[in-house]
Amino acid sequence: MKKYKDFMPKADTQFRTWTELWKIDFPRLVALTLPHVQLAEQQSHLQLSQKAIDIIDEVERAKMKLAALVSEKEMIKKEFTAAARTYINMAKATPQFKEEGILGIGITCTNQTLDLNDMRPAIKTAVFPHHVEVSFKKHHVLSVAIYCRLPQDKGKWTLVGKCSKSPFIDKTPLRIENKPEKREYMAIYTDVQELMGHQSDICMVTFG
Incomplete structure (x- = not known):
């Protein structure tokens, strides 16, 4: 067996x-x-x-x-x-x-002619008691893929969601309960099948 x-x-x-x-x-x-x-x-x-x-x-x-x-x-x-x-x-x-x-x-x-490979979303972040809000400017019918990472992630981004309507609400809980953490967020356009264009600038927040 x-x-x-x-x-x-x-x-x-x-x-x-x-x-x-x-x-x-x-x-x-x-x-x-x-x-x-x-x-x-x-x-x-x-x-x-x-x-x-x-x-x-x-x-x-x-x-x-x-x-x-x-x-x-x-x-x-x-x-x-x-x-x-x-x-x-x-x-x-x-x-x-x-x-x-x-x-x-x-x-x-x-x-x-619009070159989709040159597009770069612009994002802003805001911190609330139970979530982080990521605002972005929507480009026509494209959605955005939102990524997050912490310092201990050693540069690896984690997809936290895809969204076609701003803002995106990230309700990911703290990794360690009651311990504030620094987070970095970035976004990139997507047509569902694949990512398109360049990464946005990185926004850093302290959550928790």
Whole structure:
């Protein structure tokens, strides 16, 4: 019989593999060490094991579908933007074009292209008795990923949340109860699938 650790892997892929093996070995484990566990209870647990596997598979399929949709979205946006820009530039080249008229119907066009890789969010922090508030300026439809670290983290950032509406409220408790701690916060834009642009400046607070 395999040796089981007292914890399960957190990553979904490893967790799924672990659960598959657990389904195989669980009946033997019960037979050898837990004879008081009734068959109905064993079957119920095996069904729960399969549910865990099934939901991980469903999430992976959803991720793949979302990735395909995001890719298609970007392609269509690019195609549409190029076509719309062509029509607007054609209109500008005609004698009938008037800038005031085009603005009057809500259409503007610029040759400047926004480089998402150059974006950097600006954040501000405020400390309250039970939370830290991180304010940011939202850029169009993009959300921000908020990270935090303490001096003892040795420079490693921990994601504390993603937010599309300012401010973000961080209710992470003190690492040591009743002991104030210095925290650093930073943010970076995200489109859910990946991080985009540059990290914000770092804001330092004393919480607690």
